Amino acid sequence: MRMNKLVTALVAAGAMVAAGPGLAQDIKLGVVAGMSGPGTSYGIGIRQGAEMAVKEINAAGGIKGRKISLVVVDDASNPAQSVSAMQRLVSDGVDLVVGGWGSSQVLANMEVAERAGLPYIVVGATNPKITTDKNKWTYRVIFTDSVQAEQIAEAAVKRLGMKRIAVIHDANDYGVGNRDIFLASLKKLGVEPVVVVPYQTADKDFTAQLTRIREANPDGLAIFGTIPAAPAIMNQARDLGIKARFIGTGGLANENLMTLAPKASEGTVLTTYFHEDVDPEARAWADRYVKEFSGGSQPPRPVLAAWEYRAIKYIAAPCLEQAGTDKEKLRQCFANWKGKLFSVPGEAYFDKTGQLIQQSVLVEVGNGNFQAFKGK
Amino acid sequence: MFGQLVIGGFATGCIYAVVGLGFTLVYRTLRMVNFAQGHVFMAGTFLGLVIAERMHLPALPLLLVVGAVAFGLGMVLERFVFRRLYHNHEVFIVGSIGLGIVLMNGVRVFFPEPVPFPKVFGSEVVQIGTARFQEAYLWVVAATLILVVLLHAMFTYTRTGRALRAVAADAEIAGAVGVNVKRAIGLTFGLSFAVAAIAGVLIGPLYFVSFDMGDMVGLKAFSAAVFGGINSIPGTILGGIVIGILENLAGGYISSAYKDLVAFVILLLMLIWRPTGLLGRETPVKV
Numbered sequence: 001m002r003m004n005k006l007v008t009a010l011v012a013a014g015a016m017v018a019a020g021p022g023l024a025q026d027i028k029l030g031v032v033a034g035m036s037g038p039g040t041s042y043g044i045g046i047r048q049g050a051e052m053a054v055k056e057i058n059a060a061g062g063i064k065g066r067k068i069s070l071v072v073v074d075d076a077s078n079p080a081q082s083v084s085a086m087q088r089l090v091s092d093g094v095d096l097v098v099g100g101w102g103s104s105q106v107l108a109n110m111e112v113a114e115r116a117g118l119p120y121i122v123v124g125a126t127n128p129k130i131t132t133d134k135n136k137w138t139y140r141v142i143f144t145d146s147v148q149a150e151q152i153a154e155a156a157v158k159r160l161g162m163k164r165i166a167v168i169h170d171a172n173d174y175g176v177g178n179r180d181i182f183l184a185s186l187k188k189l190g191v192e193p194v195v196v197v198p199y200q201t202a203d204k205d206f207t208a209q210l211t212r213i214r215e216a217n218p219d220g221l222a223i224f225g226t227i228p229a230a231p232a233i234m235n236q237a238r239d240l241g242i243k244a245r246f247i248g249t250g251g252l253a254n255e256n257l258m259t260l261a262p263k264a265s266e267g268t269v270l271t272t273y274f275h276e277d278v279d280p281e282a283r284a285w286a287d288r289y290v291k292e293f294s295g296g297s298q299p300p301r302p303v304l305a306a307w308e309y310r311a312i313k314y315i316a317a318p319c320l321e322q323a324g325t326d327k328e329k330l331r332q333c334f335a336n337w338k339g340k341l342f343s344v345p346g347e348a349y350f351d352k353t354g355q356l357i358q359q360s361v362l363v364e365v366g367n368g369n370f371q372a373f374k375g376k
Numbered sequence: 377m378f379g380q381l382v383i384g385g386f387a388t389g390c391i392y393a394v395v396g397l398g399f400t401l402v403y404r405t406l407r408m409v410n411f412a413q414g415h416v417f418m419a420g421t422f423l424g425l426v427i428a429e430r431m432h433l434p435a436l437p438l439l440l441v442v443g444a445v446a447f448g449l450g451m452v453l454e455r456f457v458f459r460r461l462y463h464n465h466e467v468f469i470v471g472s473i474g475l476g477i478v479l480m481n482g483v484r485v486f487f488p489e490p491v492p493f494p495k496v497f498g499s500e501v502v503q504i505g506t507a508r509f510q511e512a513y514l515w516v517v518a519a520t521l522i523l524v525v526l527l528h529a530m531f532t533y534t535r536t537g538r539a540l541r542a543v544a545a546d547a548e549i550a551g552a553v554g555v556n557v558k559r560a561i562g563l564t565f566g567l568s569f570a571v572a573a574i575a576g577v578l579i580g581p582l583y584f585v586s587f588d589m590g591d592m593v594g595l596k597a598f599s600a601a602v603f604g605g606i607n608s609i610p611g612t613i614l615g616g617i618v619i620g621i622l623e624n625l626a627g628g629y630i631s632s633a634y635k636d637l638v639a640f641v642i643l644l645l646m647l648i649w650r651p652t653g654l655l656g657r658e659t660p661v662k663v
C-alpha cells in the first residue's frame with residue numbers, strides 16, 4: 001500500500017536524520033476530515049492532497065532538514081466526533097493542522113484549535129461564520145458561501161436566463177448559509193424564488209420536497225447540499241419529471257456527483273474550488289495527482305486535494321521555513337501571506353478575518369466531467 | 377401533489393412495515409425488542425449488493441437468495457449470541473444495540489461511502505395521474521403483500537407456525553407439551569433477519585446505500601411496530617404504512633425540515649390515546 005510505503009519512507013528518513021547531525025525532530029502536521037460517512041469522498045481527497053504535498057516536501061529535503069510527518073484523523077463526517085478528533089491532534093502535539101471538511105464539523109472543531117492556540121488552515125468548509133473577527137488561529141483557503149452563492153445567483157439570472165428559480169437546501173450550516181446569501185443576491189437582481197424547501201442531511205427520499213418544487217414549475221433548481229443527498233435529489237427530480245436545470249455551489253464540486261447521478265447531473269452549473277483547465281500548472285498538477293492515486297481503493301478526487309496540496313505546499317511549508325514551529329510566529333506568517341496559487345487567477349492573500357481572498361471558478365457538468373463553463 | 381405524496385409515503389411505509397415485522401416477530405416470541413433490527417436491514421442491503429454484483433441475479437432469485445442467507449445468519453447469530461442474552465431484557469437490549477453497532481462499523485470498513493445499488497427492479501418511471509414513481513415502488517408494494525400473506529399462512533396453517541405461536545403464547549407450557557422452544561426462537565430470529573434483509577434489497581435500488589442507513593429506518597420501523605401494536609402482524613403493517621404516508625404529507629404540506637417531528641408527534645398523541653397501538657392487545661401480566 002502507498003500509505004505504508006510513505007510511512008516506511010518517513011521512518012527511514014527519520015532514522016537517517018536522527019543518526020545524522022543534531023536531533024532534528026519531525027514537524028507534525030495534523031489532518032482532520034471525514035474519511036468515512038457522507039464526507040468520505042471529500043475527506044479522501046484531502047488526505048491524498050496532504051500525502052502528495054508532504055511526500056514532495058520530504059523528498060526535497062524537508063523544512064530546513066526537518067521532515068514533516070502526517071497525523072491523519074477521521075472525524076466520520078460528524079461534528080461531535082470532529083471535536084474529539086481535533087482534541088486528539090492537540091494531545092498528539094501537532095505543530096499545525098491543515099484540513100477540515102464540512103461547515104458543521106469545522107465550526108465545532110475550530111473551537112478546540114482556538115483554545116489550544118493551534119494554527120489551523122481550513123480547506124473544506126465554506127460557512128461564513130468560520131472566518132469572522134473572533135477566530136485568531138483559524139485561517140481558511142477556500143472561498144466562503146458568500147462568494148460562491150452570490151456568483152451562482154448572478155450566473156443563474158444573467159448568464160443562464162433563469163426566471164423561476166426553486167431552492168432546495170440542507171438544513172445544516174452549509175446549506176442554510178448558502179441559501180441566505182443566494183436569496184439576498186437574487187433579491188438584489190430583482191428575482192423572487194418560486195419555492196424554498198429544506199431537507200435533512202441524512203434524508204434519502206426527497207419526494208415530499210420535490211413534489212412541492214414540481215408544483216412551482218421552476219426553470220432552475222438551486223441545490224445547496226453535499227453528496228450523497230445532492231445526486232439523490234437530482235435523480236429523484238428527473239424521475240418526478242422536473243426538467244429545471246440544476247445549479248449549485250462547492251458542495252456539488254465532487255467527482256462522485258457524476259458517479260451517483262450520471263444522467264441527472266448533466267448540464268449542472270456550479271462554482272468550484274479548483275479546475276485543471278484554468279492554467280497549465282493546474283493541468284500539470286492534476287495529471288500528476290491522478291496518476292499517483294489511480295488504481296487505489298479510492299478513485300482520485302482532485303477538487304479538495306488541490307486545496308490541501310496548495311495549502312501545505314505554498315502556504316504552510318514556506319511559513320514553517322520562515323517561522324519554524326513557534327505557533328505564534330507561524331500564525332503571523334499566515335496572516336501576512338500573499339502569493340500565487342495554481343488554478344487561482346491573480347494574487348491571493350488572507351484578509352483580517354483569516355479568509356483567503358481570491359477569484360472563484362464556474363464549471364458545468366458535461367459528458368460526465370466538470371468542464372469550464374462556456375455559457376454567455 | 378396529494379397523490380404523489382401518498383404513493384411515495386406508501387412505498388416507504390411498506391419498508392418500515394417489513395423491517396418492523398422483524399421487531400414484531402421477536403417481540404411476540406420473547407417479549408423483548410431487538411434493537412439491532414435496523415442495522416440488520418442495512419447489512420441485508422449490502423448482502424444484496426454484493427450478491428447482485430458478483431452473481432448478476434435477476435430480481436426474484438436475488439430476493440430469495442438474500443432472504444435465505446439472512447435467515448441462516450439469523451439462526452447462527454441466535455445460536456451463538458442472542459441465546460446467551462435473552463435471559464434478561466436489559467442484557468438483551470444492550471447486547472442487541474451493541475450487535476447493531478458492530479454490524480454498522482463492520483460494513484463501514486468495506487463501504488465507507490454511499491454507493492449506488494444496481495437497478496435490479498428496472499429503472500422505468502410509471503405515471504398514475506400526476507404522480508410519477510420508479511417501477512421499483514411496485515416491487516416494494518407487491519413484495520410486502522406477498523410476505524404478509526406467506527407469514528400469515530405459515531403461522532396459521534403449518535406445524536412450525538403453530539409451534540411458534542404456542543411459544544409466543546406461553547413458552548413454558550409450549551415446552552411442556554413437546555414444542556422445541558429453543559428451535560422455535562432460532563427460527564424466529566431467522567425469520568426476522570430474512571424480512572429485514574429483503575426490505576433492504578427492495579429499498580436499495582431506490583436510493584444510494586450507506587452503512588448508516590439502518591439508524592433512521594430502524595427507529596421508524598420500531599415506531600411502526602409500536603404504533604400498530606407490537607404483538608400484531610397486521611398492526612405493524614398498518615403502522616408502517618400510516619407513518620410512511622404521514623411523514624410524507626407532513627413534509628409536503630407542513631415542513632420538510634420537521635417532517636420526522638410531525639410524524640412522531642402524531643405517533644405520540646396516538647399512543648397516549650391508545651397505549652397498546654392501533655391493533656395491539658393488552659398483554660396479560662402473569663402472576
